[in-house]
Amino acid sequence: MAARSADAIVVGGGLVGSAIAWGLQHQGLATLLLDEGDVAFRASRGNFGLVWVQSKGLGAPHYQRWTRASAENWPSLAADLAARTGLDCGLQQGGGVHLCLTEQELEQRSRRMARMQEEAGNFGYDYRMLDAAEARDLLPGLGPEVRGASWTPYDGHANPLNLLHALHRSFTLAGGAYVREAKVIRAQAALHDFRIGTAAGEFSAPRLVLAAGLGNAELAPLFGLSTPVRPQRGQILVTERTTEALPMPTTTIRQTSDGTLLLGDSQEEVGFDLRQDPAVMAAVADRAIRCFPWIGRLSIIRAWSALRVMAPDGLPIYDESETYAGAFAANCHSGVTLAAAHAALFAPMVARGALDPGMEAFSARRFQVTQAA
Numbered sequence: 001m002a003a004r005s006a007d008a009i010v011v012g013g014g015l016v017g018s019a020i021a022w023g024l025q026h027q028g029l030a031t032l033l034l035d036e037g038d039v040a041f042r043a044s045r046g047n048f049g050l051v052w053v054q055s056k057g058l059g060a061p062h063y064q065r066w067t068r069a070s071a072e073n074w075p076s077l078a079a080d081l082a083a084r085t086g087l088d089c090g091l092q093q094g095g096g097v098h099l100c101l102t103e104q105e106l107e108q109r110s111r112r113m114a115r116m117q118e119e120a121g122n123f124g125y126d127y128r129m130l131d132a133a134e135a136r137d138l139l140p141g142l143g144p145e146v147r148g149a150s151w152t153p154y155d156g157h158a159n160p161l162n163l164l165h166a167l168h169r170s171f172t173l174a175g176g177a178y179v180r181e182a183k184v185i186r187a188q189a190a191l192h193d194f195r196i197g198t199a200a201g202e203f204s205a206p207r208l209v210l211a212a213g214l215g216n217a218e219l220a221p222l223f224g225l226s227t228p229v230r231p232q233r234g235q236i237l238v239t240e241r242t243t244e245a246l247p248m249p250t251t252t253i254r255q256t257s258d259g260t261l262l263l264g265d266s267q268e269e270v271g272f273d274l275r276q277d278p279a280v281m282a283a284v285a286d287r288a289i290r291c292f293p294w295i296g297r298l299s300i301i302r303a304w305s306a307l308r309v310m311a312p313d314g315l316p317i318y319d320e321s322e323t324y325a326g327a328f329a330a331n332c333h334s335g336v337t338l339a340a341a342h343a344a345l346f347a348p349m350v351a352r353g354a355l356d357p358g359m360e361a362f363s364a365r366r367f368q369v370t371q372a373a
């Protein structure tokens, strides 16, 4: 059977792959989005929904700049997706806070924020450390244990399921082809010539982007790439709806547009284990109640766990193959936050055929150890 051909293939229909596929299709490239489907690990359906900037990129100012660029592009992405699909991504970007429960936490946070501002240099990094009284003015209902907070104007949150749905829908409405149950099982790579075998058929294109989340680790070497990502589990609790209002998200508590609260989110090194752990769930709930005692009156109505896609240093990986020109890889653990950068900035680079020189710092070559002679 002849392979179905296109201008570009994107492997992985999660938030990263969908944003890139939508961006490519928008650039005028006929794009195929190949997705494994429900059996795969899918961070995109289990995340917290923050569009978060304030703690991103300590010691890596390029990551802070990339995250800020995405946050700046988010309003136009949300407006564009809404106009094309009628779906509301629920974007709110009125700033966000990180709450500190001890003097030690507050001191550490203060040092971290000062360093981030220093590293940002002329690019700037707007933040404020709030004492307990200032934090209480901003977030009524804070508990007596809260010692203070950091605040930046850049942060926000969105509805990540609507985002994923809107990306898929706008991609297909623009003529892109989404192929489900299409796990990559065979691959032939040559310069600008990629042939992909899946249970759903054979596909070929001169450009290929690997955006298969945790699946990238196995796929990348087939294309002369390396994406050493590992799973990191996070657990999230959802409360019943409340009439209390949380004016802005915190790093671990946010209110959805229908009034429920999301409480999160743990960071557990447990491999590919998606079980929920009552002890971790209790710790998540305990911290939330120490921050806002009124949360203790609410029932938990849902809880889940999902696996983050983590590089060894926690930063994204964006790469292009040195062996097979035309092959790219994208991985990150902030697929909601970075969706706008993936659609508006990364996809055009792929369409042009090369990543911008500034992206070199994100290459997985940073993990290669140089042997001393």
Ligand SMILES: Cc1cc2nc3c(=O)[nH]c(=O)nc-3n(C[C@H](O)[C@H](O)[C@H](O)COP(=O)(O)OP(=O)(O)OC[C@H]3O[C@@H](n4cnc5c(N)ncnc54)[C@H](O)[C@@H]3O)c2cc1C
Pocket (backbone or CB within 6 Å): 011, 012, 013, 014, 015, 016, 017, 018, 034, 035, 036, 037, 038, 040, 041, 042, 043, 044, 045, 046, 047, 048, 049, 050, 051, 052, 182, 183, 184, 185, 211, 212, 213, 214, 215, 216, 219, 233, 234, 235, 236, 265, 305, 306, 307, 308, 309, 331, 332, 333, 334, 335, 336, 337, 338
């Ligand atoms: C608990 C938790 C909280 C989080 N909170 C936030 C947050 O607040 N803000 C934020 O920005 N980010 C957050 N994230 C991270 C965000 O969810 C991820 O960065 C993002 O979902 C990663 O998307 P992805 O497309 O790379 O991976 P995935 O969502 O895992 O998607 C990968 C896709 O690739 C497909 N696939 C895999 N292997 C193959 C193959 N061989 N062939 C074809 N297809 C394949 C799968 O079917 C899947 O659809 C959180 C994550 C977790 C787990």
